[in-house]
Amino acid sequence: MAQEQARNESTEGINAWKKRAPYRIHEPNENFNARYEANCHCGRVKYEISRKEPLDSKLCHCTTCQTQHAAPFQWAAIFHKEDINFAKGHHDLEWYDPTSKSVEHKLPCKVRCSYCHSPIMDEGRNMILLFPSLIHLKTDEDRALFKPRYVYPYSIFSHN
Template sequence: MAGNPDIIQQDFLQRSPYHAADPAAFDKKLQGACHCGRVKYWLSKDQPLNAKFCHCRGCQVMHGAPFQWAAIFHKEDMMFEKGAEDLLRTLPDAHHGRGRNMVLLFPTLIKFAGQKERDLFNPKSHIFYSQRVVDIPDGKPKWAGLDGEGKSTLLEEHAT
């Protein structure tokens, strides 16, 4: 999208998840934050629509780990408490999902009250498993690319 970056940023800050339609009525169930606390957000749901382990090369590089754990929510189920402006300013490609209605977040950034809450975020499958650097014999479905609906091939699990 071409245009003035400041105007584009202000437009995004008026939409979910950067701004709730009615912040006072937003049901704050779970809180998340970056490691330093500069960015904080709330979730209005107890559990994600889906949770997965992603083994794509991009996640490996970004996280410095063999895979990452991701949870998916509707944008309307998330509201930033602070730091949204900093997030948009420091991540110039943060708008790549402009037209999408979903947000992907990392459950390790959520403050869970206990194991019961955390268990609601258990991954259901592995995606981009064909790019894995380590085998994970956990019995969960392993997709070569993005999972399901004819988008990818289900791989067999091999123990190492």
């Protein structure tokens, strides 16, 4: 009996992320106002965003972002974890910690679809960085709200 209880607590601890923001699925009565929809490339992971405008939007040229995205920079929009709701597929996610090169859900980490491997977000301790190229921005006004406001100085063109 004690062994079974310990196993359940262990499993519950492993799966506790499913009950916390940003992975917790909001109930219909919680008044989550979905302003934007987004999905990974294959569509297995779908999510909604409630905040009209990101807290910030940036282009990052650090070598980690260049390597992880196989591109000269990463475009990211910063949100609170409560601003996202997974409509589908939050069980189809996997994590990667570039610091320890681990696939454990350890913060901060990179989050992607386990099927098509589209990067979904970077999850920090308090915030998330979503990738606007996955968000269905329908109007010019919406696109303007997500326009990068800051370019991190670690550019591929710097000589440092």
